[in-house]
Amino acid sequence: MSQKIVLIDGHSILNRAFYGLPDLTNSEGLHTNAVYGFLTILFKILEEETPEYLTVAFDVHAPTFRHEMYAEYKGTRKPMAEELRQQVPVMKEVLKAMGIKTIECAGLEADDLIGTLSACCEKEGMEVSVISGDRDLLQLATDHVKIRIPKTRQGRTEVEDYYAADVKERYQVTPSEFIDLKALMGDSSDNIPGVPGIGEKTAAKIIVKYHSIENAHAHADELKPPRAANAMKEHWDLAVMSKELATINVNAEFPYELAEAKLENIYTEEAYAWFQKLQFKNLLSRFDVKAPSNKIEDSFHEIRNRKEAEAVFEKADGAACIGACIFKNKEEVLPLFADQAQIGGIGISFSKEDHYCIRTGPDLQISWLLEQLSRVAAGAERFAIFDLKSQLDNLKIQKKENCFDVTVAAYLLNPLKSNYDYEDVAREQLGLVIEEKSEEYVKVCYEAYTAFAASRILLDKLKETGMEELFTKIEMPLVFALYHMEKNGVRVNSDALKEYGDQLAVHIQALEKEIYEEAGETFNINSPKQLGVILFEKMQIPGGKKTKTGYSTAADVLEKLAPDHPIVSKILEYRQYAKLKSTYADGLAAYIGPDGRIHGKFNQTITATGRISSTEPNLQNIPVRTELGRMIRKVFVPEEGYVFVDADYSQIELRVLAHCSGDAHLIEAYREARDIHRITASQVFHVPFADVTDQQRRNAKAVNFGIVYGISSFGLSQDLSITRKEAAKYIDDYFQTYPGIKTFLDHAVQHAKDQGYAVTLFGRRRPVPELSSSNFMQRSFGERVAMNSPIQGTAADIIKIAMIGVDRRLKEEGLKSRLVLQVHDELLIEAEQTEVETVKEILRQEMEQAASLDVPLEIDMHTGDNWYEAK
DNA sequence: TTCCTCACG
């Protein structure tokens, strides 16, 4: 059995992968789709071929055209897309990490390298497989050299295989004649000119008959269409040049040791680290349990008895930094007891050598363990732990000031990531790769150790990036405020909620029936696909396609059709009821706890801008804009003896914008008047404040929103249903009126371009990798983000400060009243009746004084016996 | 899972 070598055309396959896959990025903003696609193809090929040798060839110059001379002559050289260019060095590193031989050679194309290698290897009696997306390489095919062209079809990669015979079958020419064929017909993608006037068909006929351009030229007068005969004579020089360009050099000279191409285990530690970094989660499973021999693991200890545990805590007492974690028992417990969520023990790490996993046991009570942990934590300069909020039920924190939430710190340093697990932090900050299959105690020790070791590094990075104060003064105190809020929960009248749901069900059924009657058949109204077919095909309602998958049935589309088609308005109504029932009536009911309250989660490490997010359930999107939806707020009620006090900032984002831009005109305006949209209308449209029409105010409001979102004439025109030109005029008028805003927004974009991130008034950063994209759409998006993030982010900073202040004062002043919800610019407090005035005073002070801007921060405040009334 | 739709600021 002869040996086999696989030769891969690196750039060609990367290119294929890049254009064949959607744009993927890892959480650091690094584009990864080409690398991912390349690896997918590589694995597939290796599985099929099981070769002894493997080599990947690259061109030396990244933006590659096979024939630079001609490319320059034609002036058609296009630079490689930035997103792809970035991935080339990464690809080479990944291959290196996998121990795969790569070659490149100045002055030689990858084609020439591959051609030469395939010829040599064949001579040595080997079987050769050449992997390329480029059909040019078909000329290399023989009985022992197979050209394999991968194609991505519907997400799956299929490979077309060509031996010499297959080339002949498919193209009716031999591999070497293939060169002549190309020389005649040319190849625009490869910048081979070919002979003008001779296309694919004619070229094929000529080569099939005459086998080479030289022979064809000799018989030029006999060539079939007279046009081809003339072309051949007239452009013979082009034909010769093209043939030269199309010919791959199989006798190139370059250094190469076959032994280096020997395929060893590609699933190395280094490769594993790369795959993790690139977040190729499903490719990671290919790796065997190859434990990295990290020395640190030697000092990981598992402790199961009281004596040793006591010794650990004694030693930990007084340590400068303590890293810890609390872990749960594996779910061997019957579901019946699942909600007990038993704690299995803790991890603790406090020096280079001290890392312990302490398990609960007969003489190691969990309560004692947690007590000890809390005690030593209070004594340390820094107590580091992941996701502190989730552990506050277990820990008795005596000193908030020394707490360091590693998750939150990692979030501040890169808010774009989707999770901040200890595995990620260990890899990113400590360069440690933790083995998936490690024993539990090892993982526990790793988590504690990572908290311990990474906290120092993260703290330094926070200092370097000017975010230390943001972290210690805002984010860390906020952890506790959010914990209190979750713990408090919000009371919901479940009977009233049920009643609300039942009423909705009645309406839904009636509407369903009417819709089926008008449609003439029953179908699933919730299915956009089925609905599209009914409306736009069966009922022939005009309003064509919009989405990739079919017709758009979004509300803004349907609203335009509603006046002419009763069924459409019924569908809109149905949708509204269905949404209210499924998401709110039924959805919320599932979260009401035994205490009659919903304890939703408020997440601190989700959003890119610094806002808080709310899940399980989302309490930040309870309906309010329509009366019907707003009614659901009546089921949110305070407990007996309490009332709701609701306070929300008035136009906080626009006020932030006025302050940050320093536009004197706008600042002056906002100092005077409360109705910001009206004053904008007055100044932009040059009419007295009192004479502003409703339409003018609406337009001004839309412009204000547009400014905050990162204005574009297209977006504004959509919103106002006007032409782009008119929208552009509004924007222009706005900038004329407030030139400071224009300057500020331009600066925001420029700053983000220069620094790579947008920044808030309090130093919070948001990376904007899209700004360096070669894609217009992406880049425009980046610009809008650069304009919006500082505004939205600063507003988020401010309300966080307010929340912390409100929560702190409610506690400090010994009040029973409590914070129950935050909705971005709004705080809801369940206030004990006799404390209402105090609470209102606290809210007003803490919210209005949260930041001192050049414009006043104003709030609207209401009280009520339910959320509907209090808003 | 991914897409579409829609609820909020």
Added chain:
DNA sequence: ACGTACGTGAGGAAA
């Protein structure tokens, strides 16, 4: 020429 407003989360359908 490109095809959008910024930031979220959830439910239902279809793949």
